[in-house]
Every structure is written in C-alpha cells, then in structure tokens.
Amino acid sequence: xRGKMEGMTATSMLPxxxxxxxxxxxxxxxxxxxxxxxxARDLAHVFKALGDPTRVxxxxxxxxxxxxxxxxxxxxxxxxxxxPTVSHHLKILVDAxxxxxxxxxxxxxxxxxxxxxxxxxxxxxDVAPAxx
Amino acid sequence: xRGKMEGMTATSMLPxxxxxxxxxxxxxxxxxxxxxxxxARDLAHVFKALGDPTRVxxxxxxxxxxxxxxxxxxxxxxxxxxxPTVSHHLKILVDAxxxxxxxxxxxxxxxxxxxxxxxxxxxxxDVAPAxx
DNA sequence: GCGACGCATCGGCAGACTTCGATCTGAGGA
DNA sequence: TCCTCAGATCGAAGTCTGCCGATGCGTCGC
Numbered sequence: 666x667r668g669k670m671e672g673m674t675a676t677s678m679l680p681x682x683x684x685x686x687x688x689x690x691x692x693x694x695x696x697x698x699x700x701x702x703x704x705a706r707d708l709a710h711v712f713k714a715l716g717d718p719t720r721v722x723x724x725x726x727x728x729x730x731x732x733x734x735x736x737x738x739x740x741x742x743x744x745x746x747x748x749p750t751v752s753h754h755l756k757i758l759v760d761a762x763x764x765x766x767x768x769x770x771x772x773x774x775x776x777x778x779x780x781x782x783x784x785x786x787x788x789x790x791d792v793a794p795a796x797x
Numbered sequence: 798x799r800g801k802m803e804g805m806t807a808t809s810m811l812p813x814x815x816x817x818x819x820x821x822x823x824x825x826x827x828x829x830x831x832x833x834x835x836x837a838r839d840l841a842h843v844f845k846a847l848g849d850p851t852r853v854x855x856x857x858x859x860x861x862x863x864x865x866x867x868x869x870x871x872x873x874x875x876x877x878x879x880x881p882t883v884s885h886h887l888k889i890l891v892d893a894x895x896x897x898x899x900x901x902x903x904x905x906x907x908x909x910x911x912x913x914x915x916x917x918x919x920x921x922x923d924v925a926p927a928x929x
Numbered sequence: 930g931c932g933a934c935g936c937a938t939c940g941g942c943a944g945a946c947t948t949c950g951a952t953c954t955g956a957g958g959a
Numbered sequence: 960t961c962c963t964c965a966g967a968t969c970g971a972a973g974t975c976t977g978c979c980g981a982t983g984c985g986t987c988g989c
Contacts, residue, residue, distance in 0.1 A: 699857035700875070702850065709850040716845030717977080718837040721924060725831035728925035737936060743832070750978055752937060771935050771986050782925055786918035792853060793860035793914055849947085869966060882948055884967060903956050903965050 699792045708788050714761035719744050720754050724763065727775055734767075734776035831924045840920050846893035851876050852886050856895065859907055866899075866908035 699705050715721060726743050727735045741751050755775055758764040763781050767774045831837050847853060858875050859867045873883050887907055890896040895913050899906045 698861060699853050700861060702854065705853040705857065706850040709848055709853045712844045712853070713848030715924075716841055716848035718834065718841040719977085721831050721837040721841045721844070722834065725837065725924050729830060729832060746977090747979060748936070749938080749980080753977080756937085768936095768985095773936060777925055782921045786921050789914045789918050792847075792857050793909055851947090878947095879949060880966070881950080881968080885947080888967085900956095900966095905966060 698794075699788075704791065708792065711761045711763070711785055711788070714757050714763060717754070719746065719750075720758055723751070723754055724758065724777065727764070728777055732776075734774045736772040736774050738772075740775075830926075831920075836923065840924070843893045843895070843917055843920070846889050846895060849886070851878065851882075852890055855883070855886055856890065856909065859896070860909055864908075866906045868904040868906050870904075872907075 699708055715724075722744055723740060726740060727733070730739065737748060737751055737755065740755075741748050744751060746754075755764060755766070759766050759775075763778055763785075764775050765778055767776070831840055847856075854876050855872060858872060859865070862871065869880060869883055869887065872887075873880050876883060878886075887896065887898070891898055891907075895910055895917075896907050897910055899908070
C-alpha cells in the first residue's frame, strides 16, 4: 500500500507517472487494482490535470513545438488566455508529472516528461485490466 | 468571454470514446492534433470524468465485478457514499461514454463500454504523437 | 545601479463540482 | 390495488476551479 499522506500539497506528490526523480528505468509500476482508494486517488490526480481543454491544448502545443519545448510566452497567444492563467495551468501539469520546467536565463521552458503519457495509458488498464 | 457553449448539458456530447451508438467497428478516430480546441475539449471531457477518485474506483469495481457489470446497490458500500451521489457519478461516466446503463427489472446494471479505455489511451497519443 | 523583461504568486470573483437528505418514478410482489 | 424496493432527480450547502489584474522576483542589457 502506498502510505497515508493526506495533507499533501500536491507538489510533492508524483503519482503513477513518476517523473525523472528516482531512476525508474524498468517500471514495475502500480499494476494494482484501481479499486484501492490510494491508487484511484493518484490516477484521478493525473486525469484531473488533463480534464481541462486548455491544459490538453497546452500539452499538445508544447509537444508540437520546436524541440518539444516552449516558454510561457509561446503559449499565451495560442490558447488566448492571460499569462498568469497559462502559468497556473502549467503548474498543474508539472505537479501532475506530465511536464517539466527548466529555467534558462529569463525564460522558463516547459517540455513533456518523456514516458508520462505512455505510462498513463498503462494506468488506464489498471482501471479495467481486461475489457474482454 | 470564455467560449460560447456555456449552457450545454454534456448529455448530448459524446466525444472521442464514442459509445455503442453508431457502429464504430474500425475507428478512423480523431487522429487530429489535440491543439484543435474542439478535439481538446472532447478529450478533456472524458478525462474530467476520470478526474475524480470515486469515479476511477467505480469503473474499477464494475470491471472487476461478476460479469463485468454491477448495480448501484453493489457500489455504494465499497465507495462509502450515498446512493444519490453514486448515481450522480455513474451518470457522469455514462455521459463520458465510459459506461453503459441497462435497466433489468428493478435494477440498473452498469458495465464498461468495451473499447472505451483503449480508445482513450489512443487519444493520449493524439495529445503528444511521438514522445521521442 | 537601473529599467525592461519573463514569469510566478497573490487576492478576489463567478461559476462549477461534490455531497447530502428529501422526494419522485417505475417495477415487482402480496 | 397497494406497498415495497431500486434508482433517478431535486434543492441546498460547502468547496474547488478557472480566470483576471496587480504585484513580487530574478535575469538581462545599458
């Protein structure tokens, strides 16, 4: 079981889609029934991050961008939202383990966490192992 | 102003994970960049449905249940919520195209839409085609 | 050092979400 | 027919979310 950390800030919490912290080269991964409230909560956390059209767009735009990375200023225009709002959404995606942030000079570059979406797709089969 | 489909019931809207209506045997599927606001909105709609721990649990419990189906009375106890609340969550999952509802006698049986999660996993690769 | 720039954070507002008890509806059984 | 039961729907309360303008913070160029 996955410990009982309740009052967590959601910043330290990096779920199924474990990011670059910890060498997770050969993911044993959860492979636990999502019936478990813990597992369900972690999965839902990532799905909630994807549960907003703006954030789906942001991910997609970043992925399609040169070098697979983009700074905030590249993103405000395409989604048509203010800089604080875009920054807010990006933070949520980073907290969910879907994006990484890298500060370079004045700019903050966001890029996709390599296997994140793939691992998330795997997580889907934890929800319903064999759709038979 | 923030997009002009505010008063939508989310009942008529059946996104990527097209349900049993329409024989969708050989999904041509979206395969469009999720950069498109339309596509992003449809994807986000399904992800939002999965963005709640209770709903993830419900899906998982139903999938693991005898015959891959369960009635509301089977579900209230495991998630520890009231019957109206569970009913509400189930409706959201049905609207998202993840569950189907079948009335048999006094009971309403819910079961997973066969390829729904698989198709959703495919939708993930529309977000970021090649993580390369 | 100073101003400009890119971005994060804060404060606040409006709307949406989750949850419940109460109630309504429809199917079965006596 | 009437009662009971499974489930949906309603209305309300509390919380969370998405959005913005204002502001704070660190970096760069002068």
